[in-house]
Amino acid sequence: MEPLSSLEELTQALRCLPSVGPKAAQRMALHLLQHDRDGAQRLALALEAATRTIRHCQRCNTFTEDELCTLCRSAKRDATLLCVVETPADLMMVEHTQAYAGLYFVLMGRLSPLDGIGPREIRLDRLLKRAQDGVVREVVLATNFTNEGEATAHYIAELLAARKLKVTRLARGVPVGGELEYVDSGTLAQAMRERRLLAN
């Protein structure tokens, strides 16, 4: 077999990006060569640097270039609160709300028995150790509201409850600005069951 040309190799290599098929990869490769070679070189350096320097925070498991991430090192965060999320992207979403001032633990996944991902694969032992540091008072479960995220939250809740820790879960319900007509009925049913008392 002939070795791949540089263009074919670049097109193939671009397929490592999520949701980039053969057609999109080809379009990207040609775009870079024709219009943005500087951008391509910058991207090559950034990929090399990121894969070389980025590792997991020893404390919260998110991505960082240091032993501990910026959040875990910060003295301004409330160390009695620990928010459990599935991924660093979820952590960034929660941070973006500016509604939370505690610390995080990033699972880097979720329980998914069908894919062979159990408590050991997402290192729940590390979460248990982290939550029992004597400072954490409340663990906020912020895994996704998918089947797998919910199962993960339930599983963690039982583990932590057995260790006498306060465990909470993000509220479910109608989205802010949402119109009942367009909310799916599962969400609406849940919002009805978990309705809040306003006056009595």
Next chain:
Amino acid sequence: MEPLSSLEELTQALRCLPSVGPKAAQRMALHLLQHDRDGAQRLALALEAATRTIRHCQRCNTFTEDELCTLCRSAKRDATLLCVVETPADLMMVEHTQAYAGLYFVLMGRLSPLDGIGPREIRLDRLLKRAQDGVVREVVLATNFTNEGEATAHYIAELLAARKLKVTRLARGVPVGGELEYVDSGTLAQAMRERRLLAN
């Protein structure tokens, strides 16, 4: 201002890819770090190699790593036919049909006066020189059927006609497998005007 972290720099650098916004760039960066560091390293090398080695074919202007591209070097192609396309992606599409055995000229663009792209910017002088090599008998214009592609085809057709060269254009009409009900009326009108004689 603080320098960008490796993760931020990678996210920024991914924005050089076409139709990748801040959200998609972040998703790509996190995906690579979490699931495919080998792929990221391969991509870094491929980008570096491609930007270093890929240049334009001296004869047809497409991308190649050599002085002349594989097609221009091939003895099997019909050198009396020259097909003019806008981009290397278009060249690949025409090759893919296996309905054409001649050579190509890649404009690497199209006339677009509003964007300041005139005959000089797409180097039409090189096309004229190429088409007048004494071997080319017919120039097939395969620019896009957009306004700019059509204008480019017309402009080139006049230049070449003045030099006594045979010039043709890809046929327009109803797509193969197309149903009249779903064809846009402009295409249908064109197909009517350019109807072919089947029997007389």
